Amino acid sequence: MERTRPEPWRVKSVEPIRLVPRRDREAALQAAGHNVFRLRSEDVFVDLLTDSGTSAMSSSQWAGLQEGDEAYAGSRGWERLERVVRGVTGFPHVLPVHQGRGAETVYCRAFVEPGDVVLGNLHFDTTRAHIRNRGALPVDVVVDEGLDPDDPSPFKGNVDLARAERVVAEHPGRARLFVLTLTANTNGGQPVSLENVRAVSSFCRRHGIRLLIDAARFAENAFLVSEREDGQRGRLPADIALEAFSLADGAAMSAKKDGLVNVGGFLALREPEDLEACRPWAILYEGFVTYGGMAGRDLEAMARGLEEGLDPAYLVARIGQVRFLHGLLSDAGIPVLRPPGGHSVVVEAGRFLDHLPRELLPAESLAAALYLHAGVRAVGLGGLAFSEPDPETGEMRPGPWELLRLAVPRRVYTDNHLAYAAEAVAELWAKRAEIGGLRPIGPPTELPHFTATFEPA
Numbered sequence: 001m002e003r004t005r006p007e008p009w010r011v012k013s014v015e016p017i018r019l020v021p022r023r024d025r026e027a028a029l030q031a032a033g034h035n036v037f038r039l040r041s042e043d044v045f046v047d048l049l050t051d052s053g054t055s056a057m058s059s060s061q062w063a064g065l066q067e068g069d070e071a072y073a074g075s076r077g078w079e080r081l082e083r084v085v086r087g088v089t090g091f092p093h094v095l096p097v098h099q100g101r102g103a104e105t106v107y108c109r110a111f112v113e114p115g116d117v118v119l120g121n122l123h124f125d126t127t128r129a130h131i132r133n134r135g136a137l138p139v140d141v142v143v144d145e146g147l148d149p150d151d152p153s154p155f156k157g158n159v160d161l162a163r164a165e166r167v168v169a170e171h172p173g174r175a176r177l178f179v180l181t182l183t184a185n186t187n188g189g190q191p192v193s194l195e196n197v198r199a200v201s202s203f204c205r206r207h208g209i210r211l212l213i214d215a216a217r218f219a220e221n222a223f224l225v226s227e228r229e230d231g232q233r234g235r236l237p238a239d240i241a242l243e244a245f246s247l248a249d250g251a252a253m254s255a256k257k258d259g260l261v262n263v264g265g266f267l268a269l270r271e272p273e274d275l276e277a278c279r280p281w282a283i284l285y286e287g288f289v290t291y292g293g294m295a296g297r298d299l300e301a302m303a304r305g306l307e308e309g310l311d312p313a314y315l316v317a318r319i320g321q322v323r324f325l326h327g328l329l330s331d332a333g334i335p336v337l338r339p340p341g342g343h344s345v346v347v348e349a350g351r352f353l354d355h356l357p358r359e360l361l362p363a364e365s366l367a368a369a370l371y372l373h374a375g376v377r378a379v380g381l382g383g384l385a386f387s388e389p390d391p392e393t394g395e396m397r398p399g400p401w402e403l404l405r406l407a408v409p410r411r412v413y414t415d416n417h418l419a420y421a422a423e424a425v426a427e428l429w430a431k432r433a434e435i436g437g438l439r440p441i442g443p444p445t446e447l448p449h450f451t452a453t454f455e456p457a
C-alpha cells in the first residue's frame with residue numbers, strides 16, 4: 001500500500017460550494033450553449049476546468065497583499081519579485097506581465113516575423129494562436145511517444161531532435177525561435193528530461209535559434225525529473241530548474257500555474273539586446289516595466305508564490321494528488337493518458353465516446369455530460385481547441401486529439417473532491433453509449449473552444 005501523503009499545510013479559510021439540483025444543471029448547460037466555458041462558477045460543484053489562476057494562496061501570500069506597494073514605478077513588490085525571479089531562473093533581466101499570454105504577445109512581437117516557423121515540443125493553444133497571429137507557423141516536434149496515449153515512457157514532453165532537424169532543413173533561415181514547454185500541457189503535463197533540455201539547447205546553438213522556456217509548470221517538471229531521471233533522483237527541484245534555465249536564452253511564465261497566484265507572469269531574458277527588443281512592446285501592451293499589468297500587491301504575492309511552488313514537500317503532495325486521481329480513473333478502466341503527469345489527468349474522449357464521429361465533438365460532449373451528471377467541470381481539448389487553418393489551403397483542420405482534461409487546482413480541493421469527480425467519470429463510463437454528441441452553432445472563430453455554442457446532435 002502506498003504511504004499516506006499529508007499535505008504540508010492546514011486549512012485556514014473555507015469557501016462554500018454546492019451541487020445544484022440536476023434540473024438547474026440542465027438549465028445552466030442549456031443557457032451556456034452546452035459549452036462549459038460559458039457556465040457560471042456558481043452552478044459548478046467541483047471545478048477542474050483549469051489549474052490556471054485557481055490556486056489557493058498561503059497565509060504569507062495573503063499577508064503580502066497587505067504589504068503591496070502601489071507606486072507606479074519602482075515599487076517594493078517589484079524589487080522583491082525581480083530578486084526572486086533572478087534567483088529562481090538565473091536570468092538577469094525580468095519584465096513583469098499580467099499573465100502568460102502577455103509574455104507571448106511581447107516575445108512574439110519581438111522575436112517572430114511573418115513566414116517564420118516556431119518550433120516547440122507541444123505548443124499550447126494560446127502560444128499557437130500568438131505565433132499564427134504574427135503570420136508564422138507553430139510546429140510541434142515532440143517525440144512519438146508523446147502522442148501515444150498508452151506509451152508509459154517517463155518523458156513524453158521530450159523533443160524529437162531528428163524531427164526538429166528536418167523542420168529546420170525544410171524551412172531554411174525561417175526557424176529562429178524554439179519554445180520548450182515544461183511540462184507539456186496538452187498531453188497531461190508530461191515532463192521534459194534535463195538531458196533533453198541539454199540536447200535542445202545544443203541543437204538551438206548549432207542553428208542560431210533562440211531558445212525560450214515556457215515555464216508555466218517548470219517546478220512540476222523539475223520535480224518529475226527528480227523522481228524519474230537517472231542521475232537526477234533526489235536532487236532539489238529548485239536546482240534542476242535552475243540548470244534547465246541555464247541552458248536557454250529566456251523564459252516566459254504564466255505564474256497562474258506554478259507561481260501559485262491568481263494572476264501574474266513574467267518574461268526573463270539573458271541578453272541585454274533581447275531585453276531591448278522586448279521592453280518597448282512590454283510597455284506598450286502590458287504597462288510600465290516595474291508592474292506589467294499587475295497591482296503592486298500582486299507582485300508581492302507572486303514573489304512569495306514562486307518560492308513556495310518549489311518547496312519539495314508541497315510538490316510531493318501536489319503531484320501525489322494528481323497521481324491519486326489518475327489511479328482512481330485508471331483502476332476503473334477508463335482510458336486515460338499514461339503515465340500520470342504534473343497538473344492534470346487526461347481522459348481519451350475519442351475512445352470513451354467511440355460511437356461519436358469527430359464532427360460531433362467527443363471532447364466537448366463528454367465535458368457537457370460530466371457537468372450534467374455531477375456538476376463537475378473539466379475541459380474538452382479536442383479537434384475544436386486545436387483546429388488550425390491548413391498552411392497551404394487555409395481550410396480548418398482539426399487537431400490531433402479528442403481529450404477531456406481534468407486539471408487539478410493547487411491546494412484547493414481535498415482527495416474527497418477528486419474521488420467524487422472520479423466516481424462521476426466512472427458512472428458515465430458505465431453508460432457511455434447513451435451520451436450524445438454536439439454540433440457547433442455558427443462559423444468557427446479563433447480559439448473557438450472558449451466561446452463557441454453547441455446544440456445536441
Ligand code: F0G
Nearest residue numbers: 050052099100101124126185216254256
Ligand atoms: N503556456 C502554457 C503551457 C499554458 O498552459 C498557458 C495557459 C499559457 C502559456 C498561457 O498562460 O493563461 O496565463 O495567459 N494555460 C491555461 C490552461 C489557460 O488552462 O492550461 P495564461
